[in-house]
Amino acid sequence: MQGIRHIIFDLGGVILNIDISLTARAFESLGLDNFGKHYSQAHVSTLFNDLETGRVSEQEFVDKMKSVLPEGTTDQQVIDAWNALLLDYPVARLQLLQQLRNHYDLFLLSNTNAIHMKAFNKILERERGIPSLAAFFDKTYYSHLMGCRKPEPEAWQMVLDENGLKPEHTLFIDDTLPNVEAARALGIQSVHLQSPGTVLDIFKPKK
Structure with missing residues (x-):
């Protein structure tokens, strides 16, 4: 941490526990085969990418998902399946922040969307x-707003420029390797958080 003055955190898998397989299973239970083929942390199809960059609205996303699901699937079923991956905030991580x-x-820098943002803030308020x-x-900073x-x-x-941060004084933490590599290419000191490690391990005092 020598020289570090600013820290940029990813959200899912770093602060908030997530499990993408739960959303895959939820959509498959609604009748969509091979959800994982279309969406994963490392690869997103055009629809999911457009949702995460604000190019399609919540309703447009829901309608497009319903178009590949059995007739009679409701908006709420799509939203619930999409949010199934969002789990909980371990209190120790919030205390660390x-x-x-x-x-x-x-700073927080998250690839997310309006549907998830509502849901993970509700989880935080509830818990x-x-x-x-x-x-x-x-x-x-949320991708769908950026x-x-x-x-x-x-x-x-955008984070560096808006806040006057120097890359060499900035630490970035993410659980997705391509994101870490991209940050490093900009001169940002970066940590690839890998399971079963947690963000708490990064800040444990050295023995």
């Missing part, structure tokens, strides 16, 4: 009584 904020500028992740960061997504360089450049 609170502690780090005393010493560093903290911890906090209405928004904004409470833990100096600023939050119009770009990781690993596009523009995503990090």
Whole structure:
């Protein structure tokens, strides 16, 4: 952490527990075969990419998903299946953010969408009584509001430029390797968080 003044966090798999297989199974139970072929952390089809960059609306996404699902599938069933991957916020990770904020500028940079954003903030409010992740960061950046997504360089450049951050004084933490590699190419010190490790391990005092 020597020289680090700013930390940019990914959300899913770093702060928020997620399990993409739950959404895959939920859509498959609705009648969509091979959901994983269309969506994964490493690869997203055009529809999911457009949702995560704000090029299609929530309703357009739901309607397009319904068009490949059996007749009679409701909007809410699509939304519930899409949100199934969102799990919980371990309290120790939220406490870590609170502690780090005393010493560093903290930012959130997440590939997400309007449907998930509503849901993960509801989870936070239900579990911890906090209405928004904004409470833990100096600023939050969500791909569907930015119009770009990781690993596009523009995503990090927006965070750096808007906040006057120097890459060499900035740490980025993500659980997806292409995102980490893209950040490193910009000169940002980056950590690839790999299971079963958690973000807590990064900040454990060295023995």
